[in-house]
Amino acid sequence: MDKTPLGTNSKASPKHNSTESTAAELFSKEELARYNRHIIIPEFGKEGQTRLKKSKVLVVGSGGLGSPMLLYLAAAGVGTIGIIDFDKVEDSNLQRQVLFGTEDIGIPKVDAAKRRLKAINPFINIEVYHQKLTSENALELISKYDVVADGTDNFPTRYLVNDASVLAGKTNVYASIFQFEGQVSVFNLLKDGKRGPNYRDLYPSPPPAGLVPSCAEGGVLGVLPGIIGSLQALEVIKVITGVGDTLSGQLYTFDAFSFQSKTFKIKSKDSNPLNGTKPTLTKLIDYEQFCNHGQVEEKxxxxxxxxxxxxxxxxxxxxxxxxxxxxxxxxxxxxxxxxxxxxxxxxxxxxxxxxxxxxxxxxxxxxxxxxxxxxxxxxxxxxxxxxxxxxxxxxxxxxxxxxx
Structure with missing residues (x-):
């Protein structure tokens, strides 16, 4: 079992006595009681909980996927959680975005999310960014965190998160949903000194504009984001703690309609413009233009x-x-x-x-x-x-x- 924390290849696991001492200094009695069900798992223990406590995770989007993911990351004890979202809570969000309540309608999602998460776990730090992730701020923001979790629902931001994560050398835990279907993967994970596949190895270019509708247009079964967002939280925790096998190099798909799931292999491609044999992208681009490139939209x-x-x-x-x-x-x-x-x-x-x-x-x-x-x-x-x-x-x- 690979216990590499935070997507790195470092296995500098402290000896048992040192870990006990560090945990005792890091956690209060209340925290040790709160995380007891984690700590008593032999493969997880205080070492895993310590890694969670010291970690910093940036969640991009606090909607359908971000809601369950944030709830479980906060409850699990991730030390610092960053949330970036420029949207406000709307009534139609409440069918699936379980982080929010009716009383939050009209409030910026990041503010409502912070209030809810602090109520769940007062021992963690929540950083909020009520703004849009752009090519101007993405690298600086992502560089502050250990792991990025992509909970977005549009192609420009999805490619932006991927490219910024690769350029910043960060692991990107990815998920997407539509109607009855969801998928999860772990991109750009560092293992044995080598980065795993990223989103552009799976989808080098976006589909034609308008061909794939968003959840706002095509709909999504309300419970599906809860399932997929929870799996995304699971992968974040595994990346941070090094416990278990992650979905690096794999794409997990789930069909709620037929209750079928499949896992496909993903391989790094030499043609990848970010980190292939002849990379052509060395900085972030205009992703709105990129995701409409070559389409007949202008006609x-x-x-x-x-x-x-x-x-x-x-x-x-x-x-x-x-x-x-x-x-x-x-x-x-x-x-x-x-x-x-x-x-x-x-x-x-x-x-x-x-x-x-x-x-x-x-x-x-x-x-x-x-x-x-x-x-x-x-x-x-x-x-x-x-x-x-x-x-x-x-x-x-x-x-x-x-x-x-």
Whole structure:
């Protein structure tokens, strides 16, 4: 069993008496009682708990994955937990983000998270960053921590976390979820003097924009983030303590619908632009641009919410089409024609060709896909995507907006 702590190859395990002495000095009686169920595990013991106490973990995102992960990392006794998230708690978060309650709606997630975690474990330190992780701040922030745990739900941030972790020499514990499916892996783990595979060995480039919807657009079974986020917390603890075998070089997948799980091997590739044989990336890039690179996104005409508001206010002759699902439309809509994305092609004859047509969904991904399909199959040249979708429109023009 590899007991390498913090993703390094150091096995400088103190002798039993030294460990006992260090633990006695490091932990109060209350902490020793709190962590007793860890300490009595022979493979874990006071040494494992000491490593947790001395560790620093940065959790990127405190949403579906971050919520259960943060709860268990705090309860386990990780000494310093950093949380970076620029979002606020919304009502629709509460279906899966168990870190928050109704009383937290409207509060920055990092502040609500800190309050909850300190209530769970007052013996740990919580550092919060109410901001967006960017190519300007990622390296400096990640360099302060031993391990990074990626709980994000979008490709630009996912690649940013991976690349910054590789460049900073940090282990990245990764997870993702969508509808009924989740996956977990450990990237860039240092073992025997060599770094393990990273996210770009698995996915060198992002998929076409709009092809893979986010959880906000495609949905996610509420309990799934709890399962996957807990597995992510498990891998963080294993990386820190060196107890057990991690998912370095492996991708674990779980299908909640069929209750099937599989584990695939991942190998480092010579073509990896970060740490392959001929690396081409030596600094962080513009990840929003990278994740839209080579797509036909630029060919799609767009209007912003102000332009749509002007069209509606001036009662101009145009057609507004909503391609969300029926339940989304029933929850809130802005009086457009409702044609779900899956039915868009067979209803092409209902779409006007003699005037401007504005197509929207929740955030812009599905409507962009609808426009591509209509333009390629039926030659439409009068279609405009609503930038930011109905969420952006209601956020600006409806004071009662909560979540579309």
């Amino acid at each position: 799609i005409k767009e209007i912003d919410v102000d332009e749509l508001y002007a069209l509606l206010a001036n009662k101009e002759s145009f057609q507004l089409i909503d391609v969300r699902e029926q339940h989304e439309f029933d929850l809130v809509n802005i009086n457009g024609d409702h044609i779900p994305l899956e039915d868009i092609s067979e209803n092409a004859d209902k779409i006007k060709k003699d005037r401007k047509v504005v197509i929207h969904c929740k955030m812009g991904g599905r409507s962009a896909k609808a426009i591509r399909e209509l333009e390629s199959k039926y030659g439409f040249n009068n279609l405009f995507n609503l930038k930011g979708g109905i969420d952006a429109y209601l956020r600006k023009y409806d004071s009662n907006f909560d979540q579309a």
